[in-house]
Amino acid sequence: MASSLMSIPDHLKAEIFVRLPEPEDLARTSATCVTFRTLLADASFRRRLRLLHAPPLLGVLDRDGFQPALPPHPSAPAARALAQAADFSFSFLPSHRRWTVQDVRDGRVLLADDPEPQVYTELVVCDPLHRRYIVLPQVPYAVPTPMEYPDPVVHRRHLFIASPAPGDNGAAAAMEEVERAFIVVLIAHCQTGLAAFVFSSRTGQWRAAAPKGWSDLFTSKGESTLITSIHPKFVGRHYAYGCFYLESTIDNKFLVFDTRRMEFSILDVPREVSNMFGLAIVEAGEDRLGMFDIHTERITGKHGVRYYIRGNKGESSSQWKMEKTISLHYDYQYYIQASTERYLLLRKFGPLQVINSSPEMLKVEYVSMDIKTMQLETVCGISFGFSLASARIYTSFPPSLLSAPTL
Structure with missing residues (x-):
């Protein structure tokens, strides 16, 4: 043969x-x-x-380390090979730092040394498979800002890593260069508004986006007053079509940062969408946005994952329409944990009747859903005590398929 x-x-x-x-x-x-x-x-x-x-979902990176997908998940063999070959303890990084995982994408991990509550002193992008890393230059917080945005104090920060959106690298760029390229985005959350800084691996430099005040983002006077007075909080981290999405904890809105235009905006979602158990933004194809939430029927108690698409053919691009509902097991509670362009990650608790009576019998699992097929697969079982915001999906090709170091 x-x-x-x-x-x-x-x-x-x-x-x-x-x-x-x-x-x-x-x-x-x-x-x-x-x-x-x-x-x-x-x-x-x-x-x-x-x-x-699509790169297979190989596991989950949470505060307990790398959790590989286990049988019968279809990615289990590749996940086992990755777990054996890669160093998810990051022992190859400078030992004088205490590193915390900030984001994961395309097999790369973004870590930060964070000894102070307001300032990142060092950022690293690493490839745990090949044990290589790049130390990023200092974030240029002290950039010129308009007089109407004088507040330099950073109250919260959000860090992301991604591959550049299509078209960012130029048509003549070599394929090898395109595959190696990545960007890191830091969104600085101040009392009077937001600022963003974008690092490109191609230039080795940070760029500052124009800062945005809360009154510019929230056009309603009541909204902007409320946001400014209580220091808004944004959670989750979703990426689609070159934009990062952060969910507002105040109302049904997403803060959007477009990495191509270097601009902030606000995305509204329908009033019926529930963010009680988390939301997720995904790529629905044909440049349309998809969104997931978890809904529970008041009368029957049945719950499921609802899938919405924004901008269906023949409709306004600002309209959301519910496409389908995927039923979930009635005896378990699910939370939306994370998402990528292809996968949704859920955390599953149950059975519900033993939560108070016999907590030692409680099962906690990561469950993945393929966005294209809507199929649910158990990834692995986990311990109970970890924060819902600490887990990130790890996708990549198996070790033997990866080319020479990607960084």
Whole structure:
């Protein structure tokens, strides 16, 4: 069979290999011979592979470390290989720092040394698989600001990492450079408004976005007065089409930061949407936004994940429409934990009748949902005591498919 495959032209081999259903099949193919490995390592092949196959959900990174997907989850073999090969204790980083995970995307982890409540003294982007890292330059907090925005005190910060949105790198950029590129976004939350700073791995520098006052974001006088007086809090972290979304804890709104335009805005959601158990923003395809919430029927007590799409064909782009509801097990409580472009992560508690009577019998699990198929899969069981805001989805290709270090 190997002899027959070798006689096939390379472009036809690529057509065969890119259609292999599982990542581990590609890993075995890559290990077969130098010719196959060279073909699979080619940048154009990797680009086609990423377009056709979403990176598998390999596990969850929470305050207890990396939690690999366990059988019968389809990513369990690849997750086990990653757990064995990568260093999620980050022992390869400078030991004089205490690092905390801020965000995870595309197999990269953003960490911060945070000894002071208001200032990050050092930021690092690392590749735990290849044990490599980049120390980012200091964030330029002291940038010129308009007179109407004089407050330099940072009350809260939000840190994100992402690949640049399509089009940010230029059509002539080499594929290798595009795959290595990443951005880091820091949103500084002050009493009078917001500021944002964006680091690009291509330039090695930070850029400051124009600051935005609360009165500019919340046009209603009552809203802006309320926001300013109680120091608004934003939670969650979602990324879609080059924009980061933070959920407001005051009302049904998202704070949006567009990394391409370097601008802030507010996204409203329907009044019937419940944020009691979390919200998530995802890519619905065709440049449309998708949104998930968890809804419980008052009469029956049944609950499910509701899926909304904004800007359906033939409708205003500002309108949300509920597409479907995915039923959840009636005897368990679910919370939306995190999301990526392809997956929704839920935390599952139960059975409900034992929460007060027999807490030692309580099961706590991470459950994933494929946004394309709406299929639910148990990722792994976890301990009970961790914060709902501490877990992040880890997606990547299996170790043997990764090219030379991505940073």
